[in-house]
Amino acid sequence: DAGVIQSPRHEVTEMGQEVTLRCKPISGHNSLFWYRQTMMRGLELLIYFNNNVPIDDSGMPEDRFSAKMPNASFSTLKIQPSEPRDSAVYFCASSLQRPTEAFFGQGTRLTVV
Amino acid sequence: QQPVQSPQAVILREGEDAVINCSSSKALYSVHWYRQKHGEAPVFLMILLKGGEQKGHEKISASFNEKKQQSSLYLTASQLSYSGTYFCGTQTGANNLFFGTGTRLTVIP
Numbered sequence: 001d002a003g004v005i006q007s008p009r010h011e012v013t014e015m016g017q018e019v020t021l022r023c024k025p026i027s028g029h030n031s032l033f034w035y036r037q038t039m040m041r042g043l044e045l046l047i048y049f050n051n052n053v054p055i056d057d058s059g060m061p062e063d064r065f066s067a068k069m070p071n072a073s074f075s076t077l078k079i080q081p082s083e084p085r086d087s088a089v090y091f092c093a094s095s096l097q098r099p100t101e102a103f104f105g106q107g108t109r110l111t112v113v
Numbered sequence: 114q115q116p117v118q119s120p121q122a123v124i125l126r127e128g129e130d131a132v133i134n135c136s137s138s139k140a141l142y143s144v145h146w147y148r149q150k151h152g153e154a155p156v157f158l159m160i161l162l163k164g165g166e167q168k169g170h171e172k173i174s175a176s177f178n179e180k181k182q183q184s185s186l187y188l189t190a191s192q193l194s195y196s197g198t199y200f201c202g203t204q205t206g207a208n209n210l211f212f213g214t215g216t217r218l219t220v221i222p
Contacts, residue, residue, distance in 0.1 A: 031208055042115070042214030043155070043200060050208045091154060095210075099143040099162060102202070102210055104154035 006092050006105035013112055018080040021108045024073055025094030033102065034067055034077050035091040043091070049075065050097060082112045114139060114211045116203045122217040125191045133186040133216045135201030144177050144184040145202035145210065148195075155200055155212075158186075188218070196220045 005024040013019050025032050034046040047057040052069045060067070064083070069075040079086055089109050095102040116137045123131055135144065143162045147155040161177035161184060173195075177184045188195055198215040205211070 033210060035212070040214075043212035044115070045209065045211050048209060055208055093210075097208060099160060099204055101157040101160065102145070103157070106154050 004092055004094050004103050004105035006090075006108050008108060009106060011108060011110045013082055013110070015083055015112055016081045017112075018078065019082045019086075019110060019112075021077040021090050021092075021110070023075045023077070023092030023105060025075070025092070026103055027073065028096070029094035029103075030072070030097050031095045031102075032069060032075050033093040033095075034075070035093065036061075037089045037091060037107070046077070079110075082110075084112045087111050114203075114205060114209075116201050116211060116213045118199075118201055118213040118216050120216060121214070122219075124219045124221065125188075125195075127193060127220055127222055128190050131188045131191060131218065133188075133199050133201075133218075135184045135186070135203070135213065137182040137203045137205070139182065139203075139205045141177075141179060141182050142204040142206060144175075145204070146175055146184075146186050147200045147202060147212075149198045149200065149215070151197070191218075191220045193220050193222065 007022045032049045036044045046059045047067045049069045067077045089107045091107045093102040093104045145160045146158040149155040163179045172189045175186045200212045200215045202212045
């Protein structure tokens with residue numbers, strides 16, 4: 001398997017624009033996580049899905065953030081409108097449902113200017 | 114629900130030992146440990162389940178005290194390759210996974 005695949009790897013956008021980050025989890029994994037990494041806050045859990053259903057989105061910072069998982073092989077994280085403070089590295093990770101290793105994608109480095 | 118790690122940073126000389134601590138204010142289902150190299154994704158090291166078991170990975174081991182909701186990562190005879198940021202991940206339910214701010218470990222010759 002190719003592992004967790006995220007796109008794009010880098011995104012530079014202007015404040016106010018819509019940004020969509022994409023993630024393809026490992027086939028067969030039924031848990032998917034979105035994280036935001038910054039120096040100050042470390043790895044923040046934004047939202048996680050189980051069997052394509054959002055379980056807990058309390059980590060989503062504002063209503064500007066939304067996430068979907070329309071099927072088992074694809075998820076998106078959208079920021080609309082984007083702000084400079086959203087600049088960070090966003091990671092997607094997937095795992096099997098039982099407590100086991102989570103596999104991370106290579107991340108998307110987002111810069112909002 | 115983020116776990117708290119300590120120390121925030123540590124510098125070691127090759128061959129020295131280190132301990133990284135992780136604590137949670139909530140009852141834990143499991144504890145994970147990951148290492149992240151600069152510019153890369155976090156990579157899994159080990160997972161500890163309820164029961165206080167200790168696990169090992171090369172010269173890196175960990176313990177889990179479920180009564181205190183604490184875990185410790187032990188790095189012995191550190192190598193240059195151990196440098197990176199270490200994260201503990203905690204599960205308070207079967208499907209979540211929270212990480213803290215990490216511990217930056219630097220091993221120097």
